[in-house]
Amino acid sequence: MIKYLLRRIAIMVPTLLVTSILIFTIMRLPPTDYFETYVAELQAQGERADLGRIEFLRKEYGLDQPAVTQYFRWVGGFFKGDFGYSFEYDLPVSAIVGERLGLTILLAFCTILLTWIIAFPIGIYSATHQYSWGDYGLTFVGLLGIAIPHFLLALVMMYFANVWFGLSIGGLMDPKYFNQPMSWEKAQSILAHLWIPVLIIGAGGTGSMIRKIRANLLDELQKQYVVTAKAKGLPPGRALRKYPLRMSLNFFISHIGDILPTLVSGAELTAVVLSLQTTGPLLLRALQSQDMFLAGSFLMFLALLTVIGTLISDIALAFLDPRIRLQGEATK
Helix, strand or coil: CHHHHHHHHHHHHHHHHHHHHHHHHHHCCCCCCHHHHHHHHHHHCCCCCCHHHHHHHHHHCCCCCCHHHHHHHHHHHHCCCCCCEECCCCEEHHHHHHHHHHHHHHHHHHHHHHHHHHHHHHHHHHHHCCCCHHHHHHHHHHHHHHHCCHHHHHHHHHHHHHHHHCCCCCCCCCHHHCCCCCCHHHHHHHHHHHHHHHHHHHHHHHHHHHHHHHHHHHHHHCCHHHHHHHHCCCCHHHHHHHCHHHHCCHHHHHCHHHHHHHHHHCCHHHHHHHCCCCHHHHHHHHHHCCCHHHHHHHHHHHHHHHHHHHHHHHHHHHHHCCCCCCCCCCCC
16 A cells, blocks of 8 residues: 555656646747736727836746746746736735635535535435336436536526525625625625525536436446345345445545545636636636736646545545455456
8 A cells, every 4th residue: 555655646746747837838828928918908998008017027927038947937936835926916826815715615515515415315215216206306306407507507596586585696705795804794694605606506516426326326236246135134224335335436436536626616607607706717817817827826736636636536445445456466
């Protein structure tokens, strides 16, 4: 196990290095940078740009240097906790992400928790009562959750909330708490607004999770060891929990690699529709405005979470399923 961990960690280093090169290359592909786009926008509006300040910022952050020098300066800053400077917001990247990252993690955690709480009992019931009316009904509801896009469901709920109740359900807090330090009143406002985006974002994830649990559990229930366990008189509940349910969770554990980056970047379109103060709209805006340091730092963080999540899922799978081995060994 220790050798396996060391080997996987060693592989993570070149993986992240190659990823950083790809991200930096993509961020430099547009023919213009943020400042050129900014000057063009001001000229289109009939305004004058402070060219002296723009030239100062170019030199300050090395944008007038060769691409290789810029890359090593950008990557080297990560090891010192310097994630660059956002030209769009005129602030360090770390200062911008702050509260938004915390709200994003809170929203994603509650959504994932709600998905698991709903999906597991329904998926198990559908698998153990295959082709029953309950199975058909729950499967239909799950398919609806998968078929309806998050942002469309958000628009529908916003419309009916406004027409029927005269309420605006956008945002994660009351406007008066924007850019204010955390307090008990602000926390209460966040909790009061949180459940709506959790339900909307969790709808599709719940339907998909139900289908996966049902399919995997059905596959295990049809195997010979389950038939043997029932033939020996093992109680149905114990026969279900002992092996089939455990073995059917492999997909769930392997999904951890996707869950960690989702905690930061999930449901961007829904966040835009609902005006959520999360990192998703911030990332989209950074990409649109070519704010390279802000967008690049986000993407590198997502890449780091992906490789860490993949490592965690591989280790957990080895403990969950004894059929999985970390190393190829000869078998007799």
